[in-house]
Amino acid sequence: MEAPLMHVALVGTPNSGKTSLFNALTGSRQKVANYPGVTVERKEGSFVTPLGRQVSLVDLPGTYSLRGRSPDEEITRDMVLGRTAGEAVPDLVLCVADSTNLRLTIRLVLELKRTGRPLLLVLNMFDIATRRGVTVDVPKLSEALGVPVVTSIAVRKGGTADLLRLTDEFAARSETPASQNQWEPLTVPQLRATQREADRIIASTVSLPTRPDTWTARIDAVVLHPVAGLAILMLLLFVMFQAVFAWAQPLMDLLQSAFDAAGQLAQNKLPDGLLQSFLQNGVISGVGNVIVFLPQIVFIFLFILLLEDFGYMARAAFLMDRIMGGAGLHGRAFIPLLSSFACAIPGIMATRVIDNRRDRLTTILIAPLMTCSARIPVYTLIISAFIPNRLIWGWVNLQGLVMFGLYATGIVSALGVSFLIKFFMLRDYAPAPFMLELPDYKMPRARSVAIGVYARAKAFLQRAGTTIFAMMVLIWFLASFPQPPVGAEGPAINYSLAAIIGKAIAPLLAPIGFNWQIAVALIPGMAAREVAVAALGTVYAIEGGKEAAAQIGQVLATKWSLATALSLLAWYIFAPQCASTLAVIRRETGSSKWMVLTFAYMLALAYLASLVTYNVASALGAG
């Protein structure tokens, strides 16, 4: 008889190494979804114990207590208590602790014990603790807590062997029923008493080194320095964007030539006609034009994850707190906003770390102004077609500088909008507390970062493979049907549905310098910003014949004025060109009101910015 699936939940304070333990146990066997009815991310993975027991592992949001002061923390509490509808009550709760920093976790363990759930304390990062001179009397700690304790080194091969063995032992005697739940929210005196109890247990079982981690202190002396710290932060961001632009290029060229070759193959092997056009112009060049940006997305996530694992993100929040606070934002908003540079969707979801509803709303409203990776294809295409690739001042690449300018404009506008929201809409605003642990620096581990980058790259490709592919087929259809009448003159697309729609809205866009081809591309661009590139490719490739398919940029350079190109760049800084972001805003705020507001203000800003850009550029002779 096969043993039933064992449900295990991972609980721990933020920075306890919970995610690296989750990655170590489950590898890439992970599923990311949402809890029903709420928008908290549900991370589940599976593994098999040495004795062959199937385990389903859920990674619960990090928390310092079970009080549940934010939606995430409520999830953790309800899952541990088995109150979440449709979720299995965990057979075992693994409480993960950073071995170098046991105080807060031991208090959490004492609170968890009251729930009556079978509990196991995992002392993670035990190697770092040992190196720092922290010694833990594990058997004595286990006895004092009344909870089994096991050490682990999640980032090392075999570092979870003891944990797996104990899980098996637990499974073997899992007939022992969980005891009654006696947990209820702790009052302040109870909380204080629990912390005292935790400190007493630690004093008798753990010996701490007299000196704090000297490396962390040394790095912080520079990184948190008022002047040097901000300079380093700015430098990091600047290098990140220059590097993403430069390093990814060879890989992108490689992908581009692969897709070009595939398109050429389709053209050579297939007879002229609809099928050939569909494969070459609709499928291969459409999807290829999006997938080619995978290297940039991988690079940007690599940067974000490395900084996060290193422990720098909390420092960045510390440095940015007052600066963001001046614009009406919480220091913690820095992390969601930084994630929004990759994609506004995870960014908006990450606003859950902000407990104050008003702070959260403000952050959600401005997150789409952060330059997400989906804009990179559009920016790259236009920049490489219109901005000369040369050095100014001897070392700054002009294309990189324009890219930096686009990012900077997005950030400055976001701060401005946030200030206006604070001033006009949420006047009874009171700043929420900024309280954050600054964890000791840790060397990021290649495997953990790789799993994180892989998960994001996969998500991007899935989008490219599903939404974007569907949109490509649609735009190809719109651009190809109805077919021109026999003997008609001019490019076939001039007779298509796309042209009809594009021309219909073109008068509205004429004042900002957009032609009808751009108008056509903007419509499918609503599904995902990067689709607009592929759409432009389709529109122009079909219009210009097969020869033009390879180099959209070269085609655009001959078809558009510089003023139009700059206007489109300005448009893309602001335009609400992403239906999924709007959908997420609706879901996260729980009302259409905020979604409509976001759409309206971004559209207005985009139109205004493009209008100004186009007219100024035209006046300066770029028209």
Added chain:
Amino acid sequence: MSSTEQNRTRPELPLGLARRGYRGVIQHIAAVDTGSALSATELESRLIELGFVEGAQVEVLHEGVIGRDPIAVRVDNITIAVRRREAMAVIVA
């Protein structure tokens, strides 16, 4: 309260007023009227959850860029970033 030599030379003061380099010991938490957006109970709970309990050693390690705010405080063996407004609730000496 016993008035040792140290207590006489180091009068009680809210952590929110301490400058960089200040070292002291937490005397008590006074979470009322700090001007924080949180209720006194909530603020006190959060401070305790981050290790701000009576007897803990504190040291102000870093100050923010604007208005020397927020501050990074070593609380026993962890480092917590907190705004001065909330740190006003922590009375040290």
